[in-house]
Amino acid sequence: MMIVAFLTLMVAAWQVSSWLERFWAFRRDYKELRKLAPTDVDDSRLCTEPHRWVESPAMTPDRTIAQVTVCAVCGFVPSRNIMASQYGLERILRNLTAREEEDIIEREFLAVEERCLRDQFKEEIENGLNFSKIVAVHKLGQTVNTRYLDCKRRVYERVQTKIEGGSDE
Numbered sequence: 019m020m021i022v023a024f025l026t027l028m029v030a031a032w033q034v035s036s037w038l039e040r041f042w043a044f045r046r047d048y049k050e051l052r053k054l055a056p057t058d059v060d061d062s063r064l065c066t067e068p069h070r071w072v073e074s075p076a077m078t079p080d081r082t083i084a085q086v087t088v089c090a091v092c093g094f095v096p097s098r099n100i101m102a103s104q105y106g107l108e109r110i111l112r113n114l115t116a117r118e119e120e121d122i123i124e125r126e127f128l129a130v131e132e133r134c135l136r137d138q139f140k141e142e143i144e145n146g147l148n149f150s151k152i153v154a155v156h157k158l159g160q161t162v163n164t165r166y167l168d169c170k171r172r173v174y175e176r177v178q179t180k181i182e183g184g185s186d187e
């Protein structure tokens with residue numbers, strides 16, 4: 019009887035703790051959202067010099083994502099006549115920097131790809147056509163699906179040749 023009571027207590031404690039956990043998670047998300055929520059226009063925060071506009075994705079009140087113009091210095095959003103909170107503005111700027119870095123990586127990747135192709139073509143022009151290399155380059159541009167079908171076809175042909183060879187004997 020004692021064991022059953024103890025177990026019940028343990029289950030109850032576990033349930034309460036998981037409930038508490040969810041409550042704290044909700045509170046944390048709520049606080050985070052509160053910090054991100056835009057405010058009314060605060061004249062003391064508005065730029066005295068011309069605003070510096072940036073484009074940023076933002077969540078609208080109906081929970082869709084829209085592209086808005088926001089001042090990177092004071093956080094003023096002219097289309098809605100609101101201001102990004104200080105915390106929200108920091109997040110916007112951090113996201114924009116991250117996206118710029120992604121663009122740089124992408125550009126570098128494309129530059130390397132292009133250089134590889136240029137080198138390949140240069141070699142072709144200097145040394146004449148190399149069909150195996152052309153085929154290899156071509157294959158890189160194929161989709162996974164095409165490569166898979168190609169592989170299947172090769173296996174099929176190999177099996178077919180084997181069967182025909184066997185029947186000849």
Ligand SMILES: [Zn+2]
Pocket residue numbers: 064065068069070089090091092093094
């Ligand atoms: Zn401004």
